[in-house]
Amino acid sequence: MTVSEKVFDTIVVGGGLVGSAIAWGLAREGEKVALLDEGDIALRASRGNFGLVWVQSKGKNMPEYARWSRRSADLWSGFAEELKEATGVSPDYHKPGGLHLLLSEEEREEAKALNKRMSNYYGELSPDTVLMDRKQVEEILPGIGPEVVGASWSPHDGHASPLNLLRALHMANAARGTHYVAEANARKITRDGSGNAVETDKGTFRAAKVILAAGHGNKPLGAQVGLNLPLIPEKGQILVTERTKPFIPMPLHVMRQTEEGTVLLGDSHEDTGYSTESVTSVFTDIARYAVRCLPKLAKLRIVRTWGAVRVLTPDGSPIYDQSETHPGVFSVNCHSGVTLAGAHALALAPQLAAGKLDPEFDAFSSRRFDNGTVHIAAH
Incomplete structure (x- = not known):
């Protein structure tokens, strides 16, 4: 050309x-x-x-972002199907809902207040998030840690292979x-x-x-x-376990099991500029928190790690x-x-x-x- x-x-x-x-x-x-x-x-x-294709908690300070996230989640099934039909490659999209585990009564009260605020202000396109007690969570996710008091769950959450x-x-x-x-x-x-x-x-x-x-x-x-x-760099790091039989039926806010059987663990938020360097101390914190949520993870070997830089705005929207x-x-x-x-x-x-x-x-x-x-x- x-x-x-x-x-x-x-x-x-x-x-x-x-x-x-x-x-x-x-x-x-x-x-x-x-x-x-x-x-x-x-x-x-x-x-x-x-x-993650995540809706709950998105836009907690901006109703327009909450509705936009929900709208995208509603479009995702048809979007994934059209891509697979056109290319033969599936984005591995699943929409079983998503769990945000709560490890204290304080976290439960914060989640309750957030859910109420979003339901009151965000209308028909709210995340429809509900609070579950520990027993309800155990029915979905057996083997949760003793600190887990409950979870918030949205039916619009899901995950895909990036x-x-x-x-x-x-x-x-x-x-x-x-x-x-x-x-x-x-x-x-x-x-x-x-x-x-x-x-x-x-x-x-x-x-x-x-x-x-x-x-x-x-x-x-x-x-x-x-x-x-005003874009802001924020590093996030991820750990990947060895492959294992499916035992996490839906994505959590800090972990998900892939089609291949590996488990991704994450949720670090680091102000390190544009660095993607892996840091052992951060990996340790990620692993410890994940094991608090689901102790059986302690038996799996970590086979891969990486860091990446998010593109953030000052208010996250x-x-x-x-x-x-x-x-x-x-x-x-x-x-x-x-x-x-x-x-x-x-x-x-x-x-x-x-x-x-x-x-x-x-x-x-x-x-x-x-x-x-x-x-x-x-x-």
Whole structure:
């Protein structure tokens, strides 16, 4: 393809879960799409993802995010089926509900108050979370630790394989004719007549619309088009056990059993910049907490570990914005690349194809941070 031929309806910058889901959704709408991927030098949060499709507790400080998460979970079954039909690769999506184990009476009271608040304010698209006592939890998850007093459970929670999801999305994009370009690190975005131009290591690409979905790379790119994106790196580490017979029937907030039989353990939140270095002390804390929840885990060997960097905003909720200085340039920023994949592909992409975000997305604009009063949310 010559430089003069690199003209598309939409350019998506970022080949991870967020960018790939949006690119596929755009191609599904009939758009001619270029998907520009930085390559393996990127932080690749998509490949370090835990794999939860999680609704309960999402948006506890933003009703719009709660409804958006629930909407995505509702879309996920059809989304997964369509990807499997198109590619033969299943994202391994299951929706048995999800448990957040409670290890003290204080945690139970906090969960009770949160559930009440979300039910009161979030309407029909609430997580429908219910509190279970210890006996009810034991019926679902035998062998829980003595400290477990109960759990919160949402029927809308589930889990998927991030790696299979990413593979399926890339294959589905290829089937739809999306032009994928590897090692095409976006350097500069400029106005180009009535459209926009993206300068990369692989040449210049032109389109009426540009979608920034490059994770932490969005921050410097956004600054070029008048978007102030206060993105924050947060490291999370994961432990993987050896394969064993199925014994965890649904995902928990800190663990899930995969199709292959391994158990993923996680939930660290570390302020270490952009480092992905593995830290033994953090692994120890993760393992100890997991064993408190489910003692039988102590008998399994850890076979693999890794760290990855989340893409967070100051309040933990997504940012969806359109540039005022560069019409047609949008920015998509979130740490819920798996949970929101269904909504990004099937609900957001049609709006991006039309060139305008619905008013419901005004709440997600980065303008909410302009007064400087929003604090970093706990996760």
